[in-house]
Amino acid sequence: MSAVHENPAEFAATLAPGAALMGLDLGTKTIGVAVSDATRRIASPLRVIRRTKFTADAATLAALATERGIGGIVLGLPRNMDGSEGPRAQSARAFARNLTGVLPLPVALWDERLSTVEAERALLVADASRRKRAEVIDQVAAGIILQGFLDRLAYLAAR
Numbered sequence: 001m002s003a004v005h006e007n008p009a010e011f012a013a014t015l016a017p018g019a020a021l022m023g024l025d026l027g028t029k030t031i032g033v034a035v036s037d038a039t040r041r042i043a044s045p046l047r048v049i050r051r052t053k054f055t056a057d058a059a060t061l062a063a064l065a066t067e068r069g070i071g072g073i074v075l076g077l078p079r080n081m082d083g084s085e086g087p088r089a090q091s092a093r094a095f096a097r098n099l100t101g102v103l104p105l106p107v108a109l110w111d112e113r114l115s116t117v118e119a120e121r122a123l124l125v126a127d128a129s130r131r132k133r134a135e136v137i138d139q140v141a142a143g144i145i146l147q148g149f150l151d152r153l154a155y156l157a158a159r
Helices: 008-013 054-068 087-102 115-125 130-158
Strands: 020-026 030-036 043-050 070-077 107-111
Touching (some): 008 107, 020 130, 030 054, 043 054, 043 130, 054 070, 054 087, 070 087, 070 130, 087 107, 107 130
Parallel strands (some): 020 070, 070 107
Antiparallel strands (some): 020 030, 030 043
């Protein structure tokens, strides 16, 4: 059974060299998925998973992790603007705990405040239609969450 980490440095210490990371934006109906390159420098939005039940969602994530050579998962933690945690954050924590029970990968929780707002803004700048924005917003948000985490890892490595 793997662990859930809130400290990026502790999480990074558990990772195998050259293993990519997967970023997740957990919603009530969907899970946005993004992946990093093997050097853990660039996050790319990958897809959106329509949520059904946990076992099916975990199986889909496991298949993606195997296919992409994923060494760890970064899950967005939806904190309130004041830093407190509400029901959505508790749901994300429970998902992370359950995920470590079925996937042999470490999971990091990463503050995702404003990631969806930033994703919406990026899609508006890209002039995406309303329908296209609705289709890809979650995977773009997952990419923003993962990129923020990768940037933090790079900062920690440079210190």
